[in-house]
Amino acid sequence: MSPTPRTTAQRYPERVTYDRDAAYAILDEALAVHVGFATDDGPVVIPTLHMREGDELLLHGSAFGRFMTTAAAGAPLCVTATLIDGLILGRAASHHSAAYRSVMIFGRAAPVEDERQRADMLGRIVESVVPGRLDGPNAARRPSVEEAHYTAVLTMPIEEFSMKVREGFARDEPKDDAVEAWAGFIPFTPAPGPPVPDTITGTRFTAPAYDPATHRFRQDG
Template sequence: MPTILDEALTVHVGFGTDDGPVVIPTLHMREGNRLFLHGSVHGRFMSAAAAGTPVCVTATLIDGLILGRAASHHSAAYRSVMVFGRATAIEDVEERADALARIVECVVPGRLSGPHAARRPSREEAEYTAVLTMPIEEFSIKTRSGFARDEPKDDAVEAWAGFIPFASTAGTPVPDSITGTRFPAPDPAVLDRTRQH
């Protein structure tokens, strides 16, 4: 389960409102058995979750497509996790700023260290950015891999069957107009979340 959360760049957070269910995507970080989520302090999700509304956090990794000889046996190879519970807001502003920095460092390792590091979150920025922590206690995992489960009656169908792998990789960094060529770009290899943890 931690591997799925660590490899996923985003999670989707679902919760109920008076107007019906809502699902919101966000960047995240896992530390041990705690999940960290962030967003605007005025956002509906942050307000609802901080007030104790139960949430469901999901992450899905698509590893490829599974093609069968029969259309009904096509599928996807995937790994997914759903984490259920209640989140708690980090109230201390300094602690929140530190958590925001750790989230950035989780998404882009090395971003806040070294001679060309980005500026860390300020106290003022932490005032209007909420950070929630959620214990990872109740969760459900679903996975699918392998090949299609074709039926013997389809063995003679003259169609290609097998597995087409998918991979999510970082491309070549593109600098903005101020940066130009003055500073080295992040190495795309550090963004490979399959190797970070």
């Protein structure tokens, strides 16, 4: 994809790429995105779980909430996903930073009007967060058409986007080489805790298992 005025980096352009596969890998790993839009009362940013299907994002939320009603009306959106990979420590405080991978998408979303289709999409979003959750002998109940009446789903084409990556070490200046402070990189590794069953579940069912390769909990049934 070619950069647009909105996706062209003003600072550190060497960190920016427009590679679609790389951007999709970030969107698929991230559990949530933040959606920004303008309102009469000022800008608003809403976090939400999401799912990518092909070249589209699926976003969901209350059918009667400000986010869904504003976006469904065709408001311009800015969607961001960010993964923090670690802390970058320099010898000077001004050169401390974070290692990250991020994607920014500009565009407009369209509402899914058919409630049966929405119910199916809501199920697919759940499956993207916990693969296998809606299949197998101990599967959770799938979303109903009635529930889809209260939960909206938006589809947003991934057309205008950019991806930015910060990695490596701090950009310390030569004047700070003699500062006697530790400098380097502290990596962050996803390490979720063990699943905690509710009072009805107890020990009757097998809990989802974490898959470090996909950064997801998987329900194998």
